[in-house]
Amino acid sequence: MTGYVLKRLAYMVLTMLVIISLTFVITKSLPGTPYQNAQKLTESQIEALNEQYGLNDPMPVQYVRYLGNIFQGKLGISFQYDGRDVTTIIANKLPVSAQLGLESMIVGVFFGILLGAIAALRQGTSLDYGTTLFAVLGISVPSFIFGQLLQYLFGLKWDLLPVAYWESWQHHVMPVISLAVFMIALIARYMRTELVEVLNADYITTAKAKGLKKSTVIAKHSIRNALIPIVTIVGPATASIVTGSLVIEQIFAIPGIGDTFVEAIFTNDYPVIMGTTILFAALFIFAIFVTDMVYGIIDPRIRLGGGD
Template identity: 35%
Template sequence: MERVRAISGRWASRLFEALITLWLLATLCFVLLRAAPGGPFDSEKAAPPEVQAALATQYRLDRPLLAQYGAWLGDVARGDLGPSFQYPDYSVNQLVASALPVSALNGGLALLLALAFGIPLGIRSALHAGRWLDRGLMFVAGLGLAVPKFVAAPLLVLLFAVTLHWLPAGGWGEWKNVVLPVVALALPNLAYCARLTRASMLETLSADYLRAARARGLSEARLLFAHALKPALLPVVAWLSPALINVVTGSAVVEQVFGIPGMGRYFVQGALNRDYTLVLGVVLVVGALIVLINTLVDAVRGWLDPRLDAAD
C-alpha cells in the first residue's frame, strides 16, 4: 500500500510539474509574440479603417494585452486553441489535427530509423574497437553529425530526385514522399545514436562483473545480449528526449524544403505572418508531446534499471 501511495504521489507531482511547464511555455511564447514588431493584419493596410477595426474586434486584438491573455488562456483550458489569423476558414484545432499525424509519422519513422541502424552500428563498432571498421563507422558518423539538416535535405533532393529520379522532390500523399524527409531527419540522430551506443557499450564491456562472467566461460554472444546490452542502452534511452526535441526543431526546416503540411511548416508560416493563435497552438501541442515523451522515457529507464525508481 505504501508503494502504491509513493507511486501515485510521484505521478501526481509529475503531472503538476508538466502543467506548470506548459503554462510557463505558453505564457513566454504569448509575451514574445506580442513583443515582436508587426501584426497579423499589417498586409491589410489598404483596407478601410472600419474593416481594420472589425478584424481587431473579431480576433479580440482591440482588448488590453492582459485581457487578451486571460481570454486565450480560458479558451485553451476548454480545449479551444482559437481561430487562425492566416487561415480564416479553419480553426487552430483543425490545422493541428491535420498536421500532427504528418509530423508524427515523419518524426516517429526518423527516430525508429535512427535507433534501428544506430544501435547495431554502435555495437558493431564497439566490438571492433580500434580496427578499421570502427574507424570507418565513426568517421561516417562524424560526417552525419557535421552536416546540418538544411544542407542534408537539399543534397538528398539533388541526388535522389534531380539526378537519379528515384524519388519525388516534395509533396505528400504517397509512400515515396516519406522517404527523403525521414532520411533527412534521421541522419544526425542516427550518427549520434551510433557514437553514444559505442561509448556506452565499451564502458559496459570493461565492467568487472562482465570480466568475471567471461572468466566463467560464458560465450561472447551471451555476455553481449544477456548481460551487457541492457545497461549499455540506458544512455541511449535517456538520449531519446533530446532526440525528440532535435526531430521537432528539425522538422520545421525539412517540412519547408519538401513542402510537407506538418506542424513545423505551420509554425514557420505562422511566425512569419504573426498568426498568434496558430504559433501558440503548435507550441502547446509540441510541448505537451515532449512532456509525454519525457515521462515515457523515464518509465523505460526505470524498467531497464529499477535503481532509478528507487532513487526517486
C-alpha cells in the same frame, strides 16, 4: 514512486504555463497585422477587425481569455485559414507530422544502436573510425543540409527518388533520413562508449570465464546493459526531430504541422503560432516524462525521486 510521478506532473503543468505565457507575449509583440491583404485595408477597417477579434483589449485581458480558452480545449480561430478553428487545423495536419517523426525515430534508434554496437565490437578498425566520423558529421551538420544534399544527389542528379511531397513510400525516404541522421549519430556515439565500458566490466569477464558463448555474452549481458543509458537521450533527441521537422517539411513540401507553423509565422497568424508551439512543447515535455518512467522500469536499481 507515486510521489515522484505526481511531482513530475506538477512540474509539467508549471512548465507548460511558462511556455504558454512566453509564447503569448512574444507572439503578440510581433510587428504587423495578422489579416490577409492588410495593405489594402484602411485604418478604420483594421480597427474594426481588431475590435471584433478582441485585439484592442489590454494584454492581460487577452491573456486571461486565451488561458481560459486553452483550459476548455480551444486554441482560437485562424486569421489566414478562412476563420477555421486552430484545433481542427492541427488535427488535420498532425497525422502527417506524426508519421514523419515516428518513422525518423524508428530509423534513428535502430541504426544508431546497430552502428554503435559494431563500432564497439570492432575497436580500432576502419568500421570504428568510420562510425566516429559519421557521428561527428551527423551531430554537427543541420538536418536541412542533409535534406538538400539528398535532394540534389538522389532526386536531381541520379533521379532515383522524388524530391518533394508526401505520397508513396518513395516520398518518405529522403525526409526520414534527413531527420534521422542526427539521432543515428548521437545514439551511435553513446552506444559505442557505453558498450566499450560494459565489455571491460568484471561481470563480463566472469561470464566469459563460465564458458558462455560470445554471442550470448554480447546479446544478453553487454548490449542489454549498454542500452540503459541510451534511453535517457531518446527524450531530448526528440527535440531535434520536432524542431528539425519544421524546416524539413518546408524543404520537401510535406503538408504537416511544420509547414503550417512556418507559414503562420510569415503571416502573423497568432492563434496558429501559439497553438502549434503549445503542441510541440507538450509533446516534448511528455516525451521527457515517458523517458524517465521507462528508465526507472528497465533498471529497477534506480530509485526515482530519491526513494519515493
